[in-house]
Amino acid sequence: xxxxxxxxxxxxxxxxxxxxxxxxxxxxxxxxxxxxxxxxxxxxxxxxxxxxxxxxxxxxxxxxxxxxxxxxxxxxxxxxxxxxxxxxxxxxxxxxxxxxxxxxxxxxxxxxxxxxxxxxxxxxxxxxxxxxxxxxxxxxxxxxxxxxxxxxxxxxxxxxxxxxxxxxxxxxxxxxxxxxxxxxxxxxxxxxxxxxxxxxxxxxxxxxxxxxxxxxxxxxxxxxxxxxxxxxxxxxxxxxxxxxxxxxxxxxxxxxxxxxxxxxxxxxxxxxxxxxxxxxxxxxxxxxxxxxxxxxxxxxxxxxxxxxxxxxxxxxxxxxxxxxxxxxxxxxxxxxxxxxxxxxxxxxxxxxxxxxxxxxxxxxxxxxxxxxxxxxxxxxxxxxxxxxx
Numbered sequence: 001x002x003x004x005x006x007x008x009x010x011x012x013x014x015x016x017x018x019x020x021x022x023x024x025x026x027x028x029x030x031x032x033x034x035x036x037x038x039x040x041x042x043x044x045x046x047x048x049x050x051x052x053x054x055x056x057x058x059x060x061x062x063x064x065x066x067x068x069x070x071x072x073x074x075x076x077x078x079x080x081x082x083x084x085x086x087x088x089x090x091x092x093x094x095x096x097x098x099x100x101x102x103x104x105x106x107x108x109x110x111x112x113x114x115x116x117x118x119x120x121x122x123x124x125x126x127x128x129x130x131x132x133x134x135x136x137x138x139x140x141x142x143x144x145x146x147x148x149x150x151x152x153x154x155x156x157x158x159x160x161x162x163x164x165x166x167x168x169x170x171x172x173x174x175x176x177x178x179x180x181x182x183x184x185x186x187x188x189x190x191x192x193x194x195x196x197x198x199x200x201x202x203x204x205x206x207x208x209x210x211x212x213x214x215x216x217x218x219x220x221x222x223x224x225x226x227x228x229x230x231x232x233x234x235x236x237x238x239x240x241x242x243x244x245x246x247x248x249x250x251x252x253x254x255x256x257x258x259x260x261x262x263x264x265x266x267x268x269x270x271x272x273x274x275x276x277x278x279x280x281x282x283x284x285x286x287x288x289x290x291x292x293x294x295x296x297x298x299x300x301x302x303x304x305x306x307x308x309x310x311x312x313x314x315x316x317x318x319x320x321x322x323x324x325x326x327x328x329x330x331x332x333x334x335x336x337x338x339x340x341x342x343x344x345x346x347x348x349x350x351x352x353x354x355x356x357x358x359x360x361x362x363x364x365x366x367x368x369x370x371x372x373x374x375x376x377x378x379x380x381x382x383x384x385x386x387x388x389x
Contacts, residue, residue, distance in 0.1 A: 067344035067385040074111030074150055074356040075104060075378065076314065078188075080371045082363035087120045093369055096123025098141045103372055105145035107379045112142075113312070113356045114152035115188065117176070135179040142180070149180040150354050151269070151312055153188035153224065160206045170210065174217045184311060184354075185214060186222035186269055190229040191257055196244055197235040200253060204260040211265030222267040222312060227326070229254040230278035230297055232285040248285040250295055252278075258306055268309055271358075273316035273330065275299035276338055280327030300346040307349050315340065315355040315382060332374040333357045334381020341385050357382055 077084060080100055088095040094103045096119045104112065117130030117138075125137045142149055155173040157166035177185040191203035207223065214221040230252045237247025254268070279297040287293050303310045317336030318328030334340070347353065357378035362371035 065386045066383065067341065067350060067387055068355055068382055069350060070108070070383070071110050072350070072354055073109055073379060073382050074113060074354055075109050075375055076113040076115055076151075076153070076356045076358045078115035078153070079357065079359050079362045079378075080104075080375055081115065082368070082371055084119050086368070087122050089122050091368065094372060096120055096125075097129065097138055098124050100372075101141050101145045101147055104375065105147055107376045108383060109375075109379055110146065111148050111150040111354060111356070113150055114154065114180075116153070130176065132175065132179065135176040139180050149177075149182045151182060151184040151186055151222065151356070152177060152180075154185055156187040156189070156210065160202065162209070170213065174214055174219055177219055178217060182219065184220045184222055184267065184269075186224055186267075186312075188224050190226060190254070191223050193228065195231065195234045195253065197233055197256065200233065200256055201260065204257060204266075207257075207266050208262045211262055211267075215265040220267045220311060221265065222269045223257075224269040224314070225254055225271050225274055227274045227277040227281060229257075230275060231282045232295075236288040237286070237290070246286075247288050247290070249288060250285060250293060252282070252297065255302070258309060263309060266309075267311055268306075269312040269314060270299065270303060270310050271314040271316060272299060272338060272340075272343060273314065273318050273328065273358075275302075276318065277326045277328060300343050303347045307347070307352060310347075311352065311354060313353055313355040314358045315378070316358045316360070330359060330361050332359055332362070332381075333378035334384070335377070340382075341388075344385060345387060355382065 077100070083094055083100050083103075084097060086093070086095040088099070094100050101112070117134060118128055119125070121127040125134055128134065129138055139149075152173075154177070155169055157163070157170050159166045162170075174185065191207055192199050194200065194203075207221070211221045232248040233251050233253045233256050234245045234247065235249050235251070235256075236245050238245075240246050258268070275297070276299060279299065283296050284292055284294050315333050316330065317333045317338050317340070318326075318330050319336045320327065321329045328336070328338075330336075344350065344355075357375065359371075359374055359378065362374040364370040
């Protein structure tokens with residue numbers, strides 16, 4: 001069924017009111033052309049939350065009103081990758097895994113997600129800690145500072161069917177994950193970059209096999225999204241010259257993956273920033289009959305429908321910028337326009353999720369301590385999120 005402009009406006013206004021976003025702000029997230037017909041909503045928020053709404057976790061409160069419990073507050077080490085990689089002999093700043101762990105623990109973090117196991121060669125343990133011995137050393141540091149390794153953007157075999165070498169490497173990655181004490185292990189990429197259903201069917205077969213291998217080792221295997229994973233699947237309509245479909249039934253690629261992958265062994269990590277970029281970019285599709293359809297993506301709603309499948313989040317923030325091509329510019333967590341109070345309130349189940357603060361752009365070539373400072377800001381803002389009273 002084709003959506004008329006009047007129906008589009010009515011649906012958009014209803015969703016805007018539900019999200020508590022002004023019409024001006026609602027429309028400002030779209031390009032000039034798209035704004036005339038359809039608006040991609042964003043969750044409005046006040047910047048610098050910790051500076052305006054922080055509340056202490058008093059003896060009476062014990063953090064019970066916190067939307068993210070203290071033991072669930074984490075950071076992916078990609079945010080501070082420059083600190084992990086810098087030479088401890090050339091700086092007084094924290095460097096290498098051990099000193100970075102200590103600093104993160106001082107801020108209040110209790111969980112970390114790895115993005116590789118390499119550091120500067122002059123740091124304790126040497127350059128490569130992606131070995132059994134290196135994992136044991138890092139586990140001792142994690143225990144020393146009261147941190148838990150909760151995940152890793154690690155090795156996912158490129159081959160399918162799996163080659164013996166890839167299978168061995170995957171099993172070693174699971175062994176290292178278990179030594180580090182991880183409940184989850186994953187990847188920083190999507191199961192496939194293809195828009196076609198047939199390729200997602202193949203990807204699901206592969207991930208179901210890998211997920212079963214991980215489950216036998218007590219690990220939950222997860223994939224991490226970027227915006228393109230929430231574009232619409234091409235699964236029908238006229239075929240192109242290569243015999244591939246050119247139109248969509250309206251289901252998004254990762255939504256289809258959720259349907260065909262095994263819920264007992266394949267999990268997802270929602271990157272909230274990239275999900276909001278997808279909300280901005282992918283709000284219409286061409287249906288099988290050739291009509292243009294509006295369908296606005298709701299990241300929190302997807303999680304609510306599949307709560308057990310989303311054990312981890314990347315808590316990454318952005319300020320609205322329709323000129324950027326993404327709809328947002330990345331900023332330190334809690335200083336942007338994504339309403340994380342509303343997001344965490346809507347997804348609920350706060351003892352089932354592990355939010356990891358992330359900012360891809362935190363390292364600076366001119367301010368060596370910036371990434372750790374932004375990690376501190378992110379922790380303060382994550383801890384400041386409170387349920388409405």
